[in-house]
Amino acid sequence: MTESALNTEALGKRYGQTWALRDCSLELPAGRIAALVGPNGAGKSTLLHLAVGLLRPDTGQVRVFGRDPREDPDARADLGFVAQDTPLYPDFTAAELITMGRRLNPRGWDDSIARDRLARLGLPLDKRVGRLSGGQRAQVALALALAKRPRLLLLDEPVAALDPLARHEFMQALMGAVGEYGTTVLLSSHLLNDLERVCDHLVLLHTSQVRLSAPVDDLLASHCRLVGPRTPDGAAVPGVAEVVRASHTERQSTLLVRTDGPVDENRWTVHQVTLEDLVLAHLGTSARPTASEVAA
Amino acid sequence: MIWLTWRQHRKQALWTAAALLALAAVLVPTGLAMRSTFQDSGLGACLRALGHAELVDNGGCEALSQRFGNKYDSTAFLAVLLVLLPVLAGVFLGAPLVAREVENGTHRLVWTQGISRRRWILTKFGLVGAVTLVLSVGYALGAAWWLEPLADNGLGRLRYLVFDVQGIAPIGYTLFAVALGILAGTVARRVLPAMGISLTAFIAVRALVELFARPYFLPAKTLTYAIDSPLMANRFAGSWIYQEGVRNGTGALVLPDGRIGCGPEGGDSAGCLARIAQDYGPAPLTNWQEYQPADRFWTFQAIETGIFLALTVLLVTVAVRRVRRIS
Structure with missing residues (x-):
């Protein structure tokens, strides 16, 4: 160690x-x-x-x-x-x-x-x-x-x-x-x-608290963006530990998630995320971000 | 740390030296002139002959004293300038010590080096304090030298302003002013407000001690003598007179702020007594004064200095604690 x-x-x-x-x-x-x-x-x-x-x-x-x-x-x-x-x-x-x-x-x-x-x-x-x-x-x-x-x-x-x-x-x-x-x-x-x-x-x-503290490689490996059919907020997605941020259109959902297992790749298209995507998504979860926070 | 303190304060040191030299350029010539007049006119010899007894046969020094006073009493206003010097040390050396660092953010540079900030503040106070201590000793000696003829000519060393610029009291004032400035800096954390606070607080504390504590350091003495006594209170004894007047037989103060002399040299002593008794009666009438005698000068100096040094220790302790809380 x-x-x-x-x-x-x-x-x-x-x-x-x-x-x-x-x-x-x-x-x-x-x-x-x-x-x-x-x-x-x-x-x-x-x-x-x-x-x-x-x-x-x-x-x-x-x-x-x-x-x-x-x-x-x-x-x-x-x-x-x-x-x-x-x-x-x-x-x-x-x-x-x-x-x-x-x-x-x-x-x-x-x-x-x-x-x-x-x-x-x-x-x-x-x-x-x-x-x-x-x-x-x-x-x-x-x-x-x-x-x-x-x-x-x-x-x-x-x-x-x-x-x-x-x-x-x-x-x-x-x-x-x-x-x-x-x-x-x-x-x-x-x-x-x-x-x-x-x-x-x-x-x-x-907001005065630690949201993430981890090696960048681990973070990038454990986070991804899923694009798939519309999924209601709060619905459990197999292989996903946490939905960091979700956005929906009428028929489609885009989820930035932290995974803890394999994701059903027939249902979801899996995209890599950048560190910036990941940070912005996490900043958006805990509280409604203000304009300046998004800019940050 | 010593190097850093010198490097940061050398400009201030030069300015201070220049200001003190300018002050000396005014005081030395006037002081020399005053002293030579004092001796050459015969006043010095006359006063030496008169001595410092509390009751004397007031003789021929009065006229000489008046002449000297007319010429030089007005220069005593320079003592007011001298009284201000210690507070300048607080405002210009003490107040910026911490406040400037915090205002510019440089405390985050200097307090994250290898030495503790406790050592930083104590070294800085120690060095600035040591320099101001030396300066204040020089200042007190110079002021005492300059004021000596005026003090001897009836002003007395215990009098307000005269007392405050000589002896050891200026050491206490100066160190107190520096400590107060440093503490004000840890409170205000910006230079100008810190300067303002230390100026105001210094004047307030000095005035409180001067007006409400110093007169009570020791119980005042009283001096009484009959109005037909051949001896009168010695104006040149250097006493600090609180009150004086004439009391009649019942003890009532019948003539405040005055003296009556029906002594034998005036001639008709008995007639004088009778007239006075008619106005102020009943007899016996006595001149009375409440005062601190001149020989208490060093006792008063020690008490006054002790008060300000104790306050200095207190303020530095608080400042060190406060410095530990600044980020």
Whole structure:
């Protein structure tokens, strides 16, 4: 059995009366590149902040390689974090940020990782990062997180504010680094397209709860779209564990289902689904999705 | 962490140094001028001869003192500016410490590195506090030097504003202001509101202690002397006078805020006494004052500083707890 990089049990966080994250139990095995997906306000940032120890859980617990990220300094050393909007001190140069990282991480830091990455990208080390472009700042933030040599790297919507080219370059840099160091990654985004190509694990949050948490291959293998004669909602379909989403015309039903056995292929035409179909279908089930959620 | 603190605050440090130098550029020349007038006019020697007894034969210093006062009493308004300095440390050094990080989101960068945020906040407060402590010691010594002639010339070191800018009290005020600024930052989490809160709260706490606590640190003493006594209360003793007046034989305060002297040097002491008794009777009439004597200066300083240092410890403790809850 592989080691678990991130493990949460009944994890919950509440702001006043509102639960930002509720009853979240998931396990992310080491070595995975996981996408954390969900509409805005689903609790993605809350989950990441809990995992990185910025927040204290109200219920349950979170463990990073078996350690409490809030209390255990070793857990802090294992974690790399790139926060939303990649905050950096704008009046620091990249070189100064690297010095800062070295001084704030006595348990493990490698200057050369950050320097080499930035040199390869042609980023100036002696320019204030406030004068860099958004994409360049994101690269600096990533380089800083990687120089910590984290075993688990968490990224909160790192590409949300970037243009498509910068987004592509960032993902490329991230994947290159992950391949090089074997880091486990949990990356949140509401832009599924960016993640689909690179992630092998999916965590789907919706309305503060975990809807899915599984390897992408398993999800794609277990989900399919069935097209067949009109079937009333709620009717049992052999081989189907759950109808995630159904739509009907007068004579025909289209079902996006999770299967648990062979489906009658005489009755149904079976289509493969994409990750995006699957995510959208799951987002549509628990609550009536709003326009923005569908867009997400 | 020390490197980071210096790197983040070096600009503030330079500005602070520049502002203090500008202030010194005003205070040093006026202070030197004041001190040389004080000595050259003979006032210094006269007051030294008079001594600090509470009752003295008020003699020739009065005219010299008036002349000096006319020239320099108005410069004492600069002490008002000096009183404001500690709150500036709170507003410009304390308030942004946490608030700016949270406002820019950089707390998520710095608090996810290898050191705990408890250590982060304590190091930052420790270093900023140490620097402001050194500055406030220099400020207190400078202010004491500058105000000395004015204080000696009847103002006294216990008086409001004069007390507040010298001794060890400014250390307490400054550290308190910084701690208050940091705590305000953890509450407001944005720089400008944090500055506003720390400014208002600092003034409120200072005013409360100054007006409602400091006068009661020690029970006031009373000084009484007959109106025909050859000795009068020493205006240059440096006492902090709460109330004074003249009481008659029944103990009633018949002349608030006044003194009567029917001493022998005026000539007709008996006639003077009789006239006064007619107006204010019955005899015996006594001059009366309720006051804190000048030699309690350091006791008052210690109590005042103790209060503000205790508040500082409290505020820092609360701020550290609050910082742990920010995400």
